[in-house]
Amino acid sequence: MWYTIENRGPQCKELRIFGEIGFEVSAEQLVADLDEIDRNIPLHVQIHTPGGSVFDGLAIYNRLKAHLAPVTTEVIGMAASMGSIIMLAGDHRLMNEGSWVMIHNPASSAFGESKDLNKAAQTLDQFKSGLLDIYARNLKLPRDTISSMMDEETWFNAADAIAAGFAHEVTAPEVDVAANLRDADVTRFERPPNFLKEIKAVNTSQTNQKLANLEAEDQRKTEILAVFDGFPAYSATLHACLQDRSCTEAQARHKLQDAMKAYNDANISPTGGVVSVKSNVDGDTRQAFRDQLAVRMGAKPTDDMHPAVRNGDISRMGNKAIFEAVARSRGFTSEPVGGWLQQPGSDVPGITIDAANVVAAQAYDEAPETDRWTAENTANDFKTHNHVQSDITGFPKLESENEQIQYGKLSDKNETNSVDTYGVQIALSRQLLVNGEVENIGRLVTQIARTARSTQLDTLYNKLIANPTLSEDSTALFHANHSNLISGGGSVLGVAGLTAALLAMRQQTGLGGRKLGLTPAYLLVPAALEVTARQLIASSVDPSSSGADIANPFQNFVEVIVESRLDDDSATAWYLMANPNQVDTFEQLYLEGPAPRIVENDNTASGVLGTTWLAYFDHGVSPLDFRGMLKSAGA
Numbered sequence: 001m002w003y004t005i006e007n008r009g010p011q012c013k014e015l016r017i018f019g020e021i022g023f024e025v026s027a028e029q030l031v032a033d034l035d036e037i038d039r040n041i042p043l044h045v046q047i048h049t050p051g052g053s054v055f056d057g058l059a060i061y062n063r064l065k066a067h068l069a070p071v072t073t074e075v076i077g078m079a080a081s082m083g084s085i086i087m088l089a090g091d092h093r094l095m096n097e098g099s100w101v102m103i104h105n106p107a108s109s110a111f112g113e114s115k116d117l118n119k120a121a122q123t124l125d126q127f128k129s130g131l132l133d134i135y136a137r138n139l140k141l142p143r144d145t146i147s148s149m150m151d152e153e154t155w156f157n158a159a160d161a162i163a164a165g166f167a168h169e170v171t172a173p174e175v176d177v178a179a180n181l182r183d184a185d186v187t188r189f190e191r192p193p194n195f196l197k198e199i200k201a202v203n204t205s206q207t208n209q210k211l212a213n214l215e216a217e218d219q220r221k222t223e224i225l226a227v228f229d230g231f232p233a234y235s236a237t238l239h240a241c242l243q244d245r246s247c248t249e250a251q252a253r254h255k256l257q258d259a260m261k262a263y264n265d266a267n268i269s270p271t272g273g274v275v276s277v278k279s280n281v282d283g284d285t286r287q288a289f290r291d292q293l294a295v296r297m298g299a300k301p302t303d304d305m306h307p308a309v310r311n312g313d314i315s316r317m318g319n320k321a322i323f324e325a326v327a328r329s330r331g332f333t334s335e336p337v338g339g340w341l342q343q344p345g346s347d348v349p350g351i352t353i354d355a356a357n358v359v360a361a362q363a364y365d366e367a368p369e370t371d372r373w374t375a376e377n378t379a380n381d382f383k384t385h386n387h388v389q390s391d392i393t394g395f396p397k398l399e400s401e402n403e404q405i406q407y408g409k410l411s412d413k414n415e416t417n418s419v420d421t422y423g424v425q426i427a428l429s430r431q432l433l434v435n436g437e438v439e440n441i442g443r444l445v446t447q448i449a450r451t452a453r454s455t456q457l458d459t460l461y462n463k464l465i466a467n468p469t470l471s472e473d474s475t476a477l478f479h480a481n482h483s484n485l486i487s488g489g490g491s492v493l494g495v496a497g498l499t500a501a502l503l504a505m506r507q508q509t510g511l512g513g514r515k516l517g518l519t520p521a522y523l524l525v526p527a528a529l530e531v532t533a534r535q536l537i538a539s540s541v542d543p544s545s546s547g548a549d550i551a552n553p554f555q556n557f558v559e560v561i562v563e564s565r566l567d568d569d570s571a572t573a574w575y576l577m578a579n580p581n582q583v584d585t586f587e588q589l590y591l592e593g594p595a596p597r598i599v600e601n602d603n604t605a606s607g608v609l610g611t612t613w614l615a616y617f618d619h620g621v622s623p624l625d626f627r628g629m630l631k632s633a634g635a
Contacts, residue, residue: 051081
């Protein structure tokens with residue numbers, strides 16, 4: 001971005017355009033920056049450009065023409081091609097001694113058939129006509145003369161530019177015009193003045209240096225933009241850093257932290273040693289505070305986190321930046337979390353608990369999962385919830401086209417479920433808080449989440465092993481009357497045992513007596529049967545046969561789930577489970593979701609050094625139907 005906007009004086013802004021239009025000078029960004037200043041303040045525009053994009057040049061020209069206060073344009077090196085159009089946007093136009101203006105026909109590259117090339121030529125003619133309109137309104141020359149000059153690529157020195165009407169006066173240069181002309185790339189033009197070509201021939205090294213400088217400037221701005229990524233509230237500070245070519249990435253980071261400090265000074269107030277985040281605190285900063293703390297506690301960056309965290313930009317505005325900014329504003333150290341957590345009435349502990357819940361949710365999701373064969377639902381309260389299942393006996397055949405369709409015969413059953421609350425109190429010691437060991441707090445939160453997951457699985461498998469009675473027929477869940485309990489020698493886990501279990505599940509009927517045609521999705525086994533189960537399901541040949549050419553009918557037939565809790569009941573029993581989306585099995589019911597919630601304990605006993613959190617979840621487990629589950633005793 002080779003342009004700058006600076007104060008020329010108390011009542012004037014100066015815009016310097018030094019670069020190729022549309023490439024080094026973006027019209028979109030330049031116009032956006034101009035829109036940030038008062039249109040009633042005069043503009044002084046210094047120009048040194050070889051031209052560039054017609055569209056970008058026209059956008060800049062029209063924006064300058066729309067400026068309400070007077071606009072002065074000054075050519076300090078050259079205003080070639082579209083640069084000459086931008087120059088004409090000035091109400092008063094100046095030429096520095098030794099500066100040049102150039103006009104020529106618009107040009108482009110084209111590829112394709114003759115019709116494509118003809119269309120491209122017509123487009124260029126339309127461009128030229130539009131540019132001619134601008135030249136004709138401003139110059140002292142006839143339109144045909146201007147058109148011929150464009151055809152010939154015509155250069156105007158300062159005196160010629162005034163005679164033609166480009167400029168109103170010649171002024172002594174405020175910058176080194178010769179140096180700017182030496183840097184100018186004139187190789188793209190057909191008829192540049194001879195002295196420019198001679199200067200260019202002996203200054204290749206200066207051109208290379210300019211390219212190197214341009215690359216360095218692009219790199220500087222890229223690094224600064226990365227520092228401010230995700231902090232839109234500090235765009236003014238970003239703009240100042242981009243405009244100041246001496247500002248490095250490290251300096252930009254400090255300026256952002258200083259801006260955040262200034263903001264926090266106005267929005268975070270201490271009362272009796274308590275840090276209180278005001279209700280109007282920048283939401284962007286609040287989210288960044290929470291997410292940075294969550295990452296420090298061990299959470300992984302996710303798509304819904306603050307961009308500075310999501311993009312992994314921890315080195316620039318990451319782990320400690322926000323802590324340092326807020327801490328310095330309140331006189332804390334760079335590790336203020338322990339101090340904040342111990343200050344009653346502060347909003348910061350609430351943000352910290354929010355971060356802990358982010359960690360807990362991730363840790364819960366990553367905990368071992370062996371309950372994929374169950375359905376999960378949400379309750380609105382702690383009341384007993386009825387699960388009603390209805391079935392239609394069938395569709396009777398119509399004996400004639402005039403026969404009335406009869407009411408279907410409905411059968412229904414009802415099972416119940418409700419949620420219970422499980423909770424634990426966690427003490428965070430004063431030593432842990434003062435030492436600022438945020439990672440240790442994160443490990444504690446992770447352990448809380450994993451323990452919650454384990455407790456829920458304990459409840460589920462305890463109920464499965466207990467073989468509860470169903471309301472439907474006052475019969476145990478697994479029972480011979482339900483055709484879902486197999487025992488004896490034929491129940492051993494193997495091809496024969498799976499065959500018998502599969503047949504029993506296939507023959508299950510619904511409430512209305514129809515065959516359900518169920519397909520098992522999961523083979524649930526204790527740890528003692530893990531190797532046997534995996535060999536049975538993974539093998540391409542029948543493990544029970546001595547012949548290597550006999551195919552295994554159960555290869556990849558179901559997913560094996562190994563659950564060591566089953567070993568406490570039996571080392572030989574195993575289960576087939578249908579997909580809960582196909583037929584009801586067990587239901588796990590939650591009130592606020594499965595992951596544990598962490599809240600602050602407002603009833604901390606007086607005199608306790610440290611603070612306490614409460615972690616809880618609401619969970620209920622109940623079997624809904626026997627038809628999608630089968631137990632095989634294995635002996």
